[in-house]
Amino acid sequence: MNKKVLVTADGIGKSGMDYFAENGVQVIDSNNPSPEEELIESASREQVDAIIVRRAKATAAVMDASKNLKCIVKVGVGLDSIDIPAATERGIIVCNGAGINAPAAAELAFSLILALVRQIVPLDGEMKQGIWSQNAYRVDGLAGQVFGVVGLGNIGRRVADMARPFGVKLCAYSPHAPDEAFGDDIERIDTLDALLEKADVVSVHTPGRDDNRHQFNETAFAKMKRTALFINTGRGTVVDEIALAAALESGEIAGAGLDVFDPEPVLPDNPLLKAPNLVMTPHVSSRTHSVIRITARQAAETTCRILEGKRPDDQFLINPEVYDL
Numbered sequence: 404m405n406k407k408v409l410v411t412a413d414g415i416g417k418s419g420m421d422y423f424a425e426n427g428v429q430v431i432d433s434n435n436p437s438p439e440e441e442l443i444e445s446a447s448r449e450q451v452d453a454i455i456v457r458r459a460k461a462t463a464a465v466m467d468a469s470k471n472l473k474c475i476v477k478v479g480v481g482l483d484s485i486d487i488p489a490a491t492e493r494g495i496i497v498c499n500g501a502g503i504n505a506p507a508a509a510e511l512a513f514s515l516i517l518a519l520v521r522q523i524v525p526l527d528g529e530m531k532q533g534i535w536s537q538n539a540y541r542v543d544g545l546a547g548q549v550f551g552v553v554g555l556g557n558i559g560r561r562v563a564d565m566a567r568p569f570g571v572k573l574c575a576y577s578p579h580a581p582d583e584a585f586g587d588d589i590e591r592i593d594t595l596d597a598l599l600e601k602a603d604v605v606s607v608h609t610p611g612r613d614d615n616r617h618q619f620n621e622t623a624f625a626k627m628k629r630t631a632l633f634i635n636t637g638r639g640t641v642v643d644e645i646a647l648a649a650a651l652e653s654g655e656i657a658g659a660g661l662d663v664f665d666p667e668p669v670l671p672d673n674p675l676l677k678a679p680n681l682v683m684t685p686h687v688s689s690r691t692h693s694v695i696r697i698t699a700r701q702a703a704e705t706t707c708r709i710l711e712g713k714r715p716d717d718q719f720l721i722n723p724e725v726y727d728l
Contacts, residue, residue, distance in 0.1 A: 405429075406710045407471075409451040411459035412437035415478055416699025419455075426707050433459070443468045453706045456484060458667075463489035474709040478702045479689060480504060481638060483611040487722055494728050497721040498705050500698045502557045504689035509561035511688035512606055512636040515660030518682050519632050520545055520604075543603075543630075546570040551602030553595065554637060555580040559608035563589060574598060599626040604634065611638030619643065624650035632658045636688050639665035648674035651681055662688050 408423060411433045423430050431449050433442060437459035446454065446468035454461060457478045463486050466472055475485055477499040490497045518524055521542055529536050550571035552559045563573055567588070574590040576598040585591050592598040595618070599605060605627065609615060619633070620643040627633070633656055635642055644665065650656045658680035664673070667686055675681060689698070705715045714726065 406452040407431060407449050408453045408455060408706060409433060409442070409445055409449065410455045411442065411457065413457040413459075413478075415455050415457075415702055416695050418696045419478075419699030419703035422700055422703035422707070428703075428707065428710075439465060446472070452710055455702055455706065458484060461485045461490070463493075466490060466493055466495055474498065474706060476702050476706045476709075478698055481610060482721060483638060483640070491722045491725055494725050496709055496715065496725055498702075498709070498715050498719040499721060500701050501718055503698050503701060504694050505557035505561050507691045507694045508558045508636060508688040509565060511662055511684065512558070512562050512608070512634055512660075513565045515634050515636070515662065515682055515684070516545075516604060516606065516632065519634075519658045519660050519680075524682055544569075545604075548572070548603040549574060549601055551575065551592070551598045551605045552589075552608065553577070553598065553605065554608035554610075555584040555589070556608060558636070559606070560584060562606050562608065571604075574601060595623070596626055599623055599631075600628075602631060603628065604632045607633075607635040607637045607641065609637045609641055611640040616640050617643040617646075619647070621646040621649070624655055627656050629654060630657050632656070632660070634660045636662040639663040639667065644673060644675050648678040651678040658682075662686055 405427060407429045409431045420430065431445060431451060433445055439460060439462055442459060442465045446465060450469045450471045452471045453474045453476065454472065455476050455478060461475050461484060466489060472495055474496040475490055477485060480499050480501055482499060485497055487497055526536070546569060548571050550566045550573050552563050552575040555575050555577035559577065566573060573588055574592050575585060576592045576595050577584065592601065618641045624646055647659060651659060660682045662684045663686050669676065705719055708715050
């Protein structure tokens with residue numbers, strides 16, 4: 404193919420690299436952690452045809468560095484690191500791996516929920532100290548609880564599917580979701596505040612955008628039940644972490660489970676590290692062997708398809724309007 408692809412920090416995975424090699428694509432590896440200046444220098448020096456990103460930021464300046472740039476492909480789903488309006492304005496195609504990681508991400512979200520509901524982490528700690536607390540152990544469980552989903556996208560819908568067999572009462576706040584996403588048994592909640600007041604479990608699956616930064620703040624946590632659990636596997640930027648730590652410390656909410664933070668990795672002085680009733684994982688919701696393999700291959704296939712002059716699958720195409728320019 405004789406094309407050049409710049410792969411930013413965190414790489415693309417062996418299956419993706421193998422696909423590029425099979426198709427004669429030259430891969431330029433970016434140095435970790437791929438700061439903007441380094442990406443600009445690499446893209447300009449090599450005049451790349453495509454950029455593959457995972458966490459690195461694809462800004463307008465990065466896009467302008469190569470006159471040959473035709474596409475930016477995200478390994479995974481989240482697009483908050485890509486300036487999509489700038490790409491569209493320049494006629495640059497933006498794609499991601501929408502839907503591929505949904506089963507694994509939902510699995511991790513529900514794992515956090517069950518760990519909190521059944522108090523698995525403190526029980527494990529007690530067992531390892533020789534404490535047998537069987538007689539004192541009492542939990543509500545999920546049956547009959549109001550299970551609130553914020554964001555009925557691919558992952559949010561799967562989490563709702565997982566919750567059904569537990570006998571919960573489903574509700575969701577997702578103003579942009581189509582009617583069919585709610586089905587017959589998910590109550591549509593018109594405002595976030597109303598969902599926070601109603602739900603016993605709040606599972607968040609919204610993307611990180613400027614308009615929802617710190618959407619879950621001191622005011623939001625104050626609206627929740629003192630017995631409620633808060634789960635976030637969407638984006639760390641939607642949570643005011645200081646406010647969440649304070650809500651856990653004061654008992655304003657009963658517990659939380661987080662897979663995403665702002666910034667990442669978590670800084671040593673983050674108050675969440677000392678907060679009670681909190682289960683944390685280091686943004687690993689989609690880090691299964693199968694998802695890593697399939698996502699890398701899909702990103703490479705999508706990139707090559709675009710570089711061959713073909714339209715990518717609509718499932719992965721973020722800015723179809725570029726084809727109207």
